[in-house]
Amino acid sequence: MSLFSRNSKRVSANEAHRRTQGDGATAVLLDVRERAEWDAGRAPGAVYAPLSALAAGADLPQAAQGRPLVVICRSGNRSQKAAELLSARGVDAVDVRGGMTAWADHGYPVVDGRGNRGSVA
Secondary structure, eight states, X not given: OOSSOTTOOEEOHHHHHHHHSSTTOOSEEEEOSOHHHHHHOBOTTOEEOOHHHHHTTOOOOGGGTTSOEEXXXXXXXXXXXXXXXXXXXXXXXXXXXXXXXXXHHTTOOOBOTTSSBOOOO
C-alpha cells in the first residue's frame, strides 16, 4: 500500500517538509540534482542520488531503499522525471513542485556539507 495517493504525484514544499523532517517523518527526501548543486546547499537529512545516475540504472542509496520518497531538485523539472522513473521501478515516489527554490522560499533550511547555511544552486 502506498503512503502517497495515486492522484498526488506532486507535493508542495510545505507537504514535503512535513513528510520528511523531524520525528514524524514518514518519507525520505531524495535530492536528484548534480554534485555542484548538492554541495552548494541541500535540505537537512536529504539523501543524494543524481538523476543522471538514476537514469543510467543506478540503485538508490541504502538510506532511500524500501522507503517512500519525496524527490527534489532545483525547480521541480528533474525531480518530476526522477519520480516517474522511480515509480516505474515500483518505488513509492512523489516530487516537490518548485523544488529547492520553493523549499528555500518557504523559509526551510538549506545547509552545506558542514551544516552551515547553504544556497540553492
